[in-house]
Amino acid sequence: MVYDALIGPFTEFEFMRRALAAVIALALAGAPIGVFLMLRRMSLVGDAMAHAILPGAAVGFLLSGLNLFAMTAGGLIAGFAVAILAGVVARSTGLKEDASLATFYLASLALGVTIVSIKGTNIDLLHVLFGNILAMDDQTLLVVAFNATVTLLVLAVIYRPLVIESVDPLFLRTVSRAGGPAHLAFLALVVINLVNGFQALGTLLAVGLMILPAGIARFWSRDLTAMICIAVVAAAISGYAGLVLSFQTRIPSGPAIILVATVLYIVSVLFGRVGGIVRQLFPGRHLEA
């Protein structure tokens, strides 16, 4: 019975196995990025960026129909363009990054919805907005896995300057010029992972599998390495449980995954070891020293 509910769907159906593989790849790459987004106070930047990739994906859709590969390529181009333009404008004018990004992403979102509405049907629009992880073919799965691999490799390369830039940007500026490139590379990784999540969860929810696990991790550890590990595990659990939930009920897969992550988030807010509400209400007696 339990087996039928929790493991059966994956042994029985290939599309469920593919979906599970995809969601685990997304968790491995996206969650660490989410942790850095949160620590750099850029959570909403991630969200804005998710909208920014829409016109690119829409152009891909316009040119070759519902071909995920073309939509990915388009999304990457649009996302990179917006990320780099916003980064360059922020760095060269002193305008805050969020302000310059807001301009670019609003323009992108308007353009994207326009393009989809001109050519597509309502079903297409739904697919673009919310994704469909159950319709993933082998080729798409490979793209997702490839992007996840690239993300982890690049993150390993820029890890040290990224951490130092997050803590003490002025110090990094005095000892090295790696800060700027590391920041731009990080923005590029954000885009890659949004596009990656875009196929599974759609433009509106793609950022969810990055930000929610990071938020969860914050309530369980004060150590960066531990936070990244917790975020990855939380994302993978949400992905798996979301797929099971979606299989057993009529909830679409993308929202199911994000809803499970939300439940984990609420539990963390309430019972988290670091700053959880219950901990704050009943802190225990103060220590001797």
Place this chain on the structure above:
Amino acid sequence: MAALHFHNVTLGYDRHPAVHHLSGEIARGALVAVIGPNGAGKSTLLRGIVGILRPLDGSIHLGGLDARDIAYLPQSAEIDRSFPISVFDFVGTGLWREAGLFGGIGKAARAKILRAVASVGLNGFENRPIGTLSGGQMQRVLFARVLLQDARLIVLDEPFNAIDSKTTADLLALVKHWHGEGRTVLAALHDMEMVRTHFTETLVLARGPVAWGPTAEVLTPENLMVAMRMCEAFDDTAAACAADDTSSRAA
């Protein structure tokens, strides 16, 4: 041999000078205090020296030092104290020059970091997140990082602000130790007594240089009065400066 050479340097923001026509040089191994009222351009000068701010006019020569030979302790570091990083790791970033992007932090480096943490009196704090430190403890951590940077030129911007006397004494001892090792140290300071007792050379700054030389000769009531009278406000309608070289101090 000079460690630093200022050639008619003007530094500022939006074309308004904050340091105006400064010329002169600082000998290698000197221990220099930079004093002046708030808004006199002390921090601006230090930012110019470490290369964060480009001169509006004139030039600063570092006498063969590159950016990595300079350790800079800013006045209000833009440090995100909520970032989950331990004292050990934070101090360890001072090894950037050796370790760079990928260099491993080996046994010798770990020992060095522990020694630096110990020499600012923070034994036992290695695993504490930096967010849990007090202001004075954080200043000690920053000094430990400067220590690890092993720089030939050390630039400290008001390092003893809001620091208690015990911590000040400990950190001042470190500054004098650096001086003893032949490093060039520049510090922006407010405590005249400290400058008089511990610093051999002083620059009194009030946008333009007021006086510069051996502390005993420079730190006179007259010079300080001149510095205090400096007008802080920028004049929005100021005309472009025509002076081309008002040498303030022959080298």
